[in-house]
Amino acid sequence: MKHLRVTAAVDQERAPPFYTMLADSPAIEETRVVEWNLTGGGVETVLFAVDGDTAPFAAGTAPSVESVERTETDGRWTHVLVELRPLETPLFDAIRAARARPGIVVRKPIVYRDGDMRFRVVGNAAALQAALDETPDAMDVTVTDIGTFHGESEHPIAALSDRQREALAVALDLGYYDQPRNATHDDIAAELGCAPPTASEHLQKAEAKLARAAMDDLRSDRHR
Known part of the structure; x- marks a missing residue:
């Protein structure tokens, strides 16, 4: 079972007004789809969390919008x-x-x-590839991270490759993350049996995955 992190950039000239409002409104810092209900009859109910001015959300914003209901809030996130x-x-x-x-x-x-x-997808490799292959022309999709899904209960370290975990473990053991730093990329590379640029790449990719996971958790907690 694969786990993908995906970023989709939409051609602004072909983006529908409702998408532009969600993703690129100057009044909104960030919008999140928190929950959705796939119903029959072609109508879908979506709960958004909005960091910013929710005034752009209104019935009639786009032909597809049927109704809008907003919460009153004193905090950062307003639910719509x-x-x-x-x-x-x-x-x-x-x-x-x-x-x-x-x-x-x-x-x-x-x-x-x-x-x-930006979103995350879990599934079997064939279904994921088929979904990517059928991406609309107006959307440029980039897979920013791919790995094996290990479940919500596991630490984000599970998203790292074996070599990335090994590089992190060696870096910690050698004191690379100590203050002051007690090891270099050359030292880590010697332990791993690879070139220093390769050791640096393993560490950078591992650190990026852990940082993204930490920020995703933080942002999710802010509007629960």
Whole structure:
């Protein structure tokens, strides 16, 4: 079972107004899909968490938006319940189809920020590849991380490759993360039996994965 982190950039000239509002509104720092309900009749109910001004959310924002209900809040996040018809907007219909595809699960939250959409997907390799192959032309999808899914209960270290875990363990043992630092990339490379640039690459990729996991958890906690 594979686990992917994905960033999708949408062509601004072909992006529907509702997507532009979610991902690139100057009034909104970040929007997250917290929950959704796939219903019959072509209507979908989505719960958003919004960091910013929710005034752009309104019925009639786009032809696909049926109704909007907002919470009152004094904190950073405002929750907005939206009923929409994704079938009337090809881009959102494609996202809906990907979520409903057998063999994969799109994990929440889906994050809209800086014009892009970021999300995580779990599934079997064939289904994941098929979903990537059927990405709409207006969307440029980049897989930023790929690994084996080990479950929510495991530490983010489980997302690292064996070589990345080994590099981190050696770095810790040698004092690379001590203050002051007691080891260099050359020292780590000697222990790993590889070139220093290779050791540096293993460490950088491992550190990036751990940092992303930590920030995802932090952002999720802020609007629970």
